[in-house]
Amino acid sequence: MRITAEISFYPLADDYAAAISGFLDRMAAHPGIRLETNPVSTRVFGEHALVMDALRDEMARAFEEHATSIFVCKIIGRDLDPERCD
Numbered sequence: 001m002r003i004t005a006e007i008s009f010y011p012l013a014d015d016y017a018a019a020i021s022g023f024l025d026r027m028a029a030h031p032g033i034r035l036e037t038n039p040v041s042t043r044v045f046g047e048h049a050l051v052m053d054a055l056r057d058e059m060a061r062a063f064e065e066h067a068t069s070i071f072v073c074k075i076i077g078r079d080l081d082p083e084r085c086d
Helices: 016-028 048-065
Strands: 002-011 033-037 042-047 069-076
Touching: 002 016, 002 048, 016 033, 016 042, 016 048, 033 048, 042 048, 048 069
Parallel strands: none
Antiparallel strands: 002 042, 002 069, 033 042
């Protein structure tokens, strides 16, 4: 099953921009998922297992690097990727 996840990452650190960029770069490196960013969130498209594995791994790393961080996530059980929609 393909899903869409919308995620916002708020690292409460002075170097927040670098932390966000690093998180997005690592997410984008996971095969089989596609990211679409905008100024307030990122949408992640792909197979359920691939998206959830990538989020689990990269959120854990983000918490290790910036313990005081906030993630806001919405998971939609449908592929809303505009590149795949008819």
